Amino acid sequence: MRVLLLANQPEHTTRLKMFQSTLEELGYDTLIPKFNTRNWIQISGLAKQFIKKEKPDVVHLFNVPDIIYHDLPKLKGTCFKKMIYDYRSPWGIELEMSFRAPGRMMAEYFEKKLAASADLITTVNGPLGEKVKTYTEDGKQEVYEVPNYPKNSFMTGEDLAEDGAITFLGRVCEQEGIGNFLNMAKKYPDEKFRIVGDGPFSKWYLAKKLPNVEFLGWQPHEKVAGIIKKARICMIPRKENTLTPYSTDKSIWKLNEYLNLGKLVIASGITKEEDRKNLLIVKSSELENAVHEYLDKKPEKLNSGDYRFWESNTRKIKEVYEKIQ
Known part of the structure; x- marks a missing residue:
């Protein structure tokens, strides 16, 4: 066929x-x-x-x-x-x-x-x-x-030591929550924040670059797993809107990449379909408290049934x- x-x-x-x-x-x-x-x-x-x-x-x-x-x-x-x-x-x-x-x-x-x-x-x-x-x-x-689950081969990226960064991966735009992410960086000046991605308005969003924010731009997908492994917390800080009910843990590629690599994930503006280990979904207005709560937490160890692969x-x-x- x-x-x-x-x-x-x-x-x-x-x-x-x-x-x-x-x-x-x-x-x-x-x-x-x-x-x-x-x-x-x-x-x-x-x-x-x-x-x-x-x-x-x-x-x-x-x-x-x-x-x-x-x-x-x-x-x-x-x-x-x-x-x-x-x-x-x-x-x-x-x-x-x-x-x-x-x-x-x-x-x-x-x-x-x-x-x-x-x-x-x-x-x-x-x-x-x-x-x-x-x-x-x-x-x-x-x-x-x-x-939308990542392939098993995604796990084979370079092994890099965790460096404590709070990480944002994806398009640098309001829909993906870049404004909320930068607000978190202002609220926590002693924490390291990392942006992996780009967008047509990234220069505008990053015009007043904060000293605790590292901007890597777009990276080859084969390097993404290694960058995620360095993160302490991964964020999807979207605002709630009419798309929120249709954006779930089953449809967001990067969320499943984060979770498969055993990372703590704080997300807003999305909907939960399954209980997933190390995933915290909150309202966007609660992101600051969620980050504060998770700063000293360690992710739970994953069992075989916790992974989601394509x-x-x-x-x-x-x-x-x-x-x-």
Whole structure:
């Protein structure tokens, strides 16, 4: 079976590449187009050309922004046989935050169109699974949950000694909580804080650089495990918003990287699905007290059942693709 894995920027989509690796291990042939553009109209046209040329058996579409591929279902039956829709982010709710109700209505129209046209649906967590079920026709499409867990190989990064830093990893922006993180650095001037990541407005956020904040910028992923190992506490200091119910411990890559490496994690603006050892989820208004409480704590030792790896998804992915045949 030939499977086309499709996203806005396929070669840069982590979840897509994880699926690719597993599918190839299961013996499927995968196709991934490369678009040398970020123009949505051009991407849409290039994807259709690719599909018409390659005629894959299955198109596995990873969502956001859904408008790019909204008319792909027209090619089903002639240029490809089956479609899987991966609902990994609530695009409608994201747009509502910037463009209010009209943005959500437009985006969810396309979400519903793609979900209803799919033969099967994959998603990252329970809340998104429940949301996408409301788009299906009387539950006709089965929904399979495939969480965002790191590969086992992520653990093999360089072993570096802990240096006591409180660490922020990811895009330097308000949505990821950089403002809250820098506020913590001001509140605790005697503690070392580390930022691993970057963003278009990072210079603005870091214009008044605090002496206790180390900024490393983006780092190659193979170095990330080593940097996390140096941390005393890892933080995801997001503010609560309408995305909070859909952002959980099953969908956040970096949270599971932190926990698999045995780190204490303080998070806000996310929702708990499972009880996880060493994870404290608080309201963003309680971050200061949480950091104070955790400064002298040591993480609990992990048992085999405490780890979450991508490889645990193999059986579910195998089931999805056997079902689609």
